[in-house]
Amino acid sequence: MKKLCILISLMIISLTSLLSTSVNAHSNNSEGFSLIEVYDKDLSYQLKVDLTELGHALNKETDEKQLIDSKTVQHYINSHIALYADGVKIEGNVKNTNVETIKERPFAVINLNYEFANKPEKLVVDYNMFLDDSDPSHANFATVKMDGKQQEKILSYESRELEIGEISFVQNTKQFLLLGLKHIFTGYDHILFVISLLFGAKTIRNILSLVTAFTIAHSITLALATLDIVQLPGKFVESAIALSIIYVALINIFNKDSKHQPWLAFGFGLIHGFGFAGILSEMRLDGNHLATSLLSFNIGIEIGQLLIVSLAFPIILWIKKLTLKPIKWVIPGTSVAILAFGLVWFFQRAFS
Helix, strand or coil: CHHHHHHHHHHHHHHHHHHHHHHHHCCCCCEEEEEEEECCCEEEEEEEEEHHHHHHHHCCCCECCECCCHHHHHHHHHHHEEEEECCEEECCEEEEEEEEEECCEEEEEEEEEEECCCCCCEEEEEECCCCCCCCCCCEEEEEEEECCEEEEEEECCCCCEEEEECCCHHHHHHHHHHHHHHHHHHCHHHHHHHHHHHHCCCCHHHHHHHHHHHHHHHHHHHHHHHCCCCCCCHHHHHHHHHHHHHHHHHHHHHCCCCCCCHHHHHHHHHHHHHHHHHHHHCCCCCHHHHHHHHHHHHHHHHHHHHHHHHHHHHHHHHHHHCCCCHHHHHHHHHHHHHHHHHHHHHHHHHHC
16 A cells, blocks of 8 residues: 555646646746837837747747757747838847746747838737747737827737837828939839830830830739739749740840730730739738728839830831941840840749
8 A cells, every 4th residue: 555655646746747748848828018118210029928928939948058040030920920100120139138037937039120211100019929839829919109198008919910100191102202213213124124025125115115015914914913912923934924025035136126915015014013013912012091001102103104115216216217327236235145145034033
């Protein structure tokens, strides 16, 4: 009987130790705290999370003597906390880390900094720390301070989003107009495609028909993709855009007297519209200003496109009128260079 009691006691002790180890390895109902303060051109985010749970999520041990590597933490946070300033996603940079004891448990204290061009009118935090990968019962007590206003919310599995402020109509219109301008001027593949179309345009009327067809087409697919009505794989879209450049460049090289038709611009414009929509997919479009955002972005693209045409087409016409023999090779030579860019982009996008 005595031996049986000793055996039962040892079993209880072993089971208790096992449970204790399991609990220490993974803390259910973990807590977190967020303090977000918005200033003129940056944002301060102090995040406090259970150190054991963070170690579990990162698949590495963390304790008070071994702080987590800032790069690892930064990557994890940016992939699990999406912060949108006036619809634009901003990534944070870890400034420093520390350990603090809260409720007799060690917490990782991570101070992040987010920078933006102008002070946002609306801020949205989409919080997913631990919720989908290590602790669905995790809760974060968040406080946001902006423009003298303060908002608190408990972020959890069922409620992951925190909003503060409201973007104005004027600010939203200006932001997406400039975004459209920036996108067309930094979209070198789109620029080369438009210039290739100009090489095959014979008259002002012809170029107006080409630009109009291209504009109508990419406006249609831009709207369809942004509203999530029609979606195509990004790799396919980017590869097809490169093919459109290759195709038009080949026509310009081997058929110098060809006149590009509006149907050509319309057909490839449909593909380019999906490319334009790519940048919007990375943003959080405000539902109250969705139509305005789309229209402003598209207008920005058209303004940039018209500026490119206004600058390039007169030069192309002037070159075509020159009689010097070396000048005759400028447009074919440029088309060969554009073809080379198209081929490089195609192989990079299709096979990478």
